Amino acid sequence: MESNTLIRKVHMNCPLCDKTHEVEERKRIASTIIKGKEVAYEERYYFCANAEEDENEFETGAMTNQNLLNARNAYRIQMGLLTSDEIVDIRECYGLSQVDLAKLLGWGEATISRYESKAIQDEAYDIMLRLIKDNPLQALELLKKNADKFSLSKRLEIRAKIVENLDSYGKEFLSRQTFAGEYANFEEPSDSNGFTVLNIDKIEAIISYMAEKVNNLYKVKLMKMLWYGDALAFAENGCAMSGLVYRHEAMGALPIGHYSLMNLERLNVQEEMGYNYDTMLHIYPITDIDYSVLSDNEKSILDKVIVKFSDYKAKDIVEYMHEEKAYTQTSSGEIIPFSLAKEIRTF
Ligand SMILES: [Zn+2]
Incomplete structure (x- = not known):
């Protein structure tokens, strides 16, 4: 845990010595416990050379949030769950807002926003997200099922985007599904x-x-x-x-x-x-x-x-x-x- 890397030097108001001076932005590999698992992740912090040892580090609110996100993503990778970036990618490939993706999946409106920022998804939610990641047909099915949650124009817009995906990577996926199906036995x-x-x-x-x-x-x-x-x-x-x-x-x-x-x-x-x-x-x-x-x-x-x-x-x-x-x-x-x-x- 001792080794750290200097990222850059910033002139700022230092809350530790209450002066405006040059502080170092640093990063290191830290470890924390999430849901009972020890997780290693990249942590960023500021270092003040004027302050006493043991009290010479501080974080801004944004840094703390990013560090937490890094720790949760490290946990996700360790547990084979989608990371928050991967969830964003799935959403963007269908051109959906956080609320619309949550609606499409039949979830509470704030669910996706939570998964992209702070909460770690349960496995059942992870499986659902992967289903639509790999298979636009699945997304189309869900759109039918949850049609009443969207206005007609919104529904048509989402539908067009899904069909676009079907034409590209959907073809590859479907051709693999067909072939793999012959090996079910x-x-x-x-x-x-x-x-x-x-x-x-x-x-x-x-x-x-x-x-x-x-x-x-x-x-x-x-x-x-x-x-x-x-x-x-x-x-x-x-x-x-x-x-x-x-x-x-x-x-x-x-x-x-x-x-x-x-x-x-x-x-x-x-x-x-x-x-x-x-x-x-x-x-x-x-x-x-x-x-x-x-x-x-x-x-x-x-x-x-x-x-x-x-x-x-x-x-x-x-x-x-x-x-x-x-x-x-x-x-x-x-x-x-x-x-x-x-x-x-x-x-
Ligand atoms: Zn200082």
Whole structure:
């Protein structure tokens, strides 16, 4: 607690020695107890060099408020609750006043104002706020439910703003919801998912990573490469990478929900006309993707799969996969267990 940092020197009327002189504005990491938890937070204060030790610090009212806010936000972060800034962001993305957001959620009019300034929200309130943060459809539902709390013109104004949000990040969220919904039966680690639960961030990174290093990557080949990546990870580490569950299909292993997988909003998939006027899905890297979700070990596994198959045509990799035990020992439509997948031929 001893270390502190000088922020700046201010000429001001010092309440400690009752003179106007230069005092130092400082900050340090302080600790306090909130709801029974010890919380570390940034505290600001003024320091007077003329006053006696132990009585040489003071705070203005504004500083005290900011310090309390910092402490409460530190508590929120520690407890996984939205911070006051995040609550402001949610409100602003819907263009709502504090009172209007409270009304939309069916709460007392002063609730949001309290959460943005002093009180810490209960978990139930936090969950409600997160619902509308991630899903504009939820906000639309709430607007219907609490319609009588708004004037018609206000309601239309809020509605337009929600629809605007639906068009942007709502699409990405909904495409993920649809895909994740196909994995409702696989929420527990098991032999079907290689003891890894579905991780969409990672799947997007894996696909983009492969697309960066493989020229002309199309869906059929990608599906096989995903399976080989997971199978190899399982063989080496005892757990798969992506959480995808694969079925035995005519063209080899195919992940459950592969249509909605290809529809994930963030993926860079372009429809191209193939032979016989078939639509082919060409997969490109995602711009600005964060590969930090992949560990070095996972990247090295992906690199092995990429080196092995980069020159294979779709037909070649399908034929290659057809020889795997995972394929010969399962029948059409069956889920390919990872206990069989780990017996892939050596790379
Ligand atoms: Zn002083």
